[in-house]
Amino acid sequence: MIGKLEGEWIILKDDEISLYEHGGYGRPEGETLKLAPEEALYLIGRNKIKVENYTFTSLLSLFCKNSAFLRKFLVYRDIRERGFVIQAGPHDFRVFKRGQKPGKGTSYYLIRVLSERDIVNFERIIQEAKSAHNMRKIFLLAVADDEEEITYYEIKINTPPDGGKPEINEKIKGTVYANTVLIKAEPDSVFESSLYGKRFDKEHRALSSVESLYLIKRGIIELESKNACEEFYRCALDSDHELKEKLAVYTDLRNLHNIPKTGYKFGHHFRVYSGGKMHSEVLVHALREGETMPMSVISRSVRLAHSVRKKMLFACVNKDSIQYIEFARMKL
Template sequence: MKAIFDGSIIRTGREGRPLYEQSGYGRPEGDGLRLSPQEALYLLHRQKIEVPGYSFDTLFAEFSDQPTVMRSFLVYRDLRERGYVVQTGPHDFRVFRRGEKPGKGESLYLVRVLSERDPILFELLIEEVIASRNMRKQYILAVVDDEQELTYYEIKLQKLADASCTLPDLTPTDAMLTGKSAMVRVTADSSLEKAGFGKRLDPERLMLAPVELLYLMDRGTIRLMRGDAGMSFAEYLALASESDSELTLKHTVYTELRRHGFTPRTGYKFGHHFRVYCGTSVHSDLLVHAVEKEAALPMSVISRSVRMAHSVKKKMLFGAVHSSGIQFVEFARIKL
């Protein structure tokens, strides 16, 4: 079956229509089909079409001025060989349920193709996931590494449900500033400790980390003392931020997690801001990292985060902070 390439568009004649009707290739145009570069390359590679004057290699070279053509072709080929019907748009590809095709079924996934060095722009990512959700599709990132290996990630916007636990009431108390942390005198049966705050220095003293201290000061549970004088929330935030430029961001996400009844503790050992406990479990369920909504993180950083979370059986969430609230974005590797 012949297809014509005029330097910009690849078309088939009437004999190409079965490619669309039977297998969902191309878009009908007149009596024939219009093929995307990925479709034409795949069909030529599988020897289902001929393009006069071009081999697979030379046609690939014609499209080489498009910087994404290699990785897009690799993803398209992989999805096709997994048994999916794939069409271009509205992101990079829309992927139909196995056994279904255009006109006789619905697409299941909307796929965005990236390289391992591409940045994740959280604001754009959130917009695309919302658009996919409004179309009742799953949003997938297909990432191609430098050795042409593919990894698929499902992206979800998580609305935190309230954790199924009841924390004890906290009694207002004083704390003494010690460096950037604070020390609280407690009894053996400390309500602060039961609520998941602080770390014991000894049987009589509990040390509060800056993000915990900010939360408790904001709620009016802790009055912070610096010597004989009290210290305001703003004064302490300015002091603690001198050595932690992310503290305001972390405080915002920490407060939101606490608002839903979760218990966040430092996630330093996992390379993230928080490990988060749900209910009374002795093991944390989530890893959470706070970012600005306008932030851009390399895909390689996201990959390491997801791999770490998976290895310790936790979900990986990024808390994207913006003026109207926090959007929690979950990244998870999937097999299609």
């Protein structure tokens, strides 16, 4: 089978339509079969076709003028060799269930290809995850590392469920010490059972700035004056440039009746408890609107979360809402 290069496509005559009918390669167009660059290179490498005036290496060199091409080809080859039919777009690729192909099945995965050094734009990823969900597809990131290994991540819009822990309404006096507020609370108080703060001494609990500000806003904690509240917020903001996003996410999690506690030991903002469970099940990292993050950092976060049996959620804070997005490693 001999094809011709036309632009970015490899064109085969219509008598080669069997590649499409039996293997799901290319797309019929009139009396020809059009192969995407990844498809053509894969078939050349398997000695299924040839391209006039090109070898595998010369065609690879041509296509690699697009810096993203090589990793896309590596993903295409990996998916094919796992027994799936894969075609270009939407996103970068669509993948069919094993045993299914174009015309005789529907695509199951939508895949975006990245490298380990790429910067992830969360707003874009959220939109692509929503688009995949609306099309009833599973959205994956396929990340190629510097040694040409591929790691797959399932991306889901995943708001934490109601944690079942009712909020407290008991009012209490608070005293500010730097970025901490002390409240007088007995060991069996509702503040302890709701995991607010940490025991400071026999009579007091020490609350973090985020916990304190949340309870001040709800009218649960009363400081000596309105000025004291404003001054406490200013001092807390000066010492924590992520405070606004953290407070927004903390508030949302508490409104969902979950219990967020610091996630510092895991490298993130919060570990989250729900339903009276003894161990946290979720790590949450708050992000301001438009924030980006290297894929390598996300990879480390997901690996750590999985190693301690937790989900990894990133909470993207917008003006009117908070969008939670889950990254989870998966095997195809």
